[in-house]
Amino acid sequence: MALINLSKKEIHCKIVYYGPGRCGKTTNLLYIYNAMNNQARSKMLTIETKGERTLFFDLLPLNLGKINGFDIRIQLYTVPGQVIYEATRKLVLKGVDGLVFVADCLKVRREKNRESFQDLHRNLFEYNLTTEEIPIVLQFNKCDLVPTPIPTLTKEELEVDLNSELNTKVFEAAAIKGIGVFETLKEISKRTIHYVATKHLSINH
Ligand SMILES: Nc1nc2c(ncn2[C@@H]2O[C@H](COP(=O)(O)OP(=O)(O)OP(=O)(O)O)[C@@H](O)[C@H]2O)c(=O)[nH]1
Numbered sequence: 001m002a003l004i005n006l007s008k009k010e011i012h013c014k015i016v017y018y019g020p021g022r023c024g025k026t027t028n029l030l031y032i033y034n035a036m037n038n039q040a041r042s043k044m045l046t047i048e049t050k051g052e053r054t055l056f057f058d059l060l061p062l063n064l065g066k067i068n069g070f071d072i073r074i075q076l077y078t079v080p081g082q083v084i085y086e087a088t089r090k091l092v093l094k095g096v097d098g099l100v101f102v103a104d105c106l107k108v109r110r111e112k113n114r115e116s117f118q119d120l121h122r123n124l125f126e127y128n129l130t131t132e133e134i135p136i137v138l139q140f141n142k143c144d145l146v147p148t149p150i151p152t153l154t155k156e157e158l159e160v161d162l163n164s165e166l167n168t169k170v171f172e173a174a175a176i177k178g179i180g181v182f183e184t185l186k187e188i189s190k191r192t193i194h195y196v197a198t199k200h201l202s203i204n205h
């Protein structure tokens, strides 16, 4: 849950990168970590991985500077995308203030994208939350594969599958090259800070 500390003039928010296994959530955070300077980031915490698969979660704390005299601190989390880690995903979602749903452009992952999207809604529902309340943006990742012989989904297909009801902003990305990574982060940070500031989820004097 967001924390607004009036005496220290700090706002803390939690943004979760959600999506199916291997869609590129950890790759987003690694790119951000490597691109930011030491003042803006703390150590990236990767809690259990096997090969490149996240087994628990990644956490990257960022300091985004000041807005209206308040220090803006954001914690970026990733969930483990593999289906079996449902309980962990739910745990990581606890207290979420903003969401990035990362979808995989690979055609073979179409069903996995949809399953993960439904899983997100189910888990939010358990916390009495919806994507109407919590800010969310979509990222269509691995766009670098589009001109290759590997079959990929079109933006229209992904829009139909994931954005017909959300109607939110979509970022085409190639996280591995950093394309679209900061655009996605900037937009979700903006929306999340606005949401937290207007809702005052928790005020700690
Ligand atoms: N071609 C291409 N490969 C990518 C891109 N982003 C990530 N990958 C690759 O996809 C694989 C999975 O990436 P991860 O970031 O580990 O995926 P994840 O979503 O964290 O997966 P889980 O931890 O299992 O949920 C890795 O081999 C990445 O290098 C991209 O933009 N383009």
Ligand SMILES: [Mg+2]
Pocket (backbone or CB within 6 Å): 025, 026, 027, 052, 053, 054, 078, 079, 080, 081
């Ligand atoms: Mg991961």
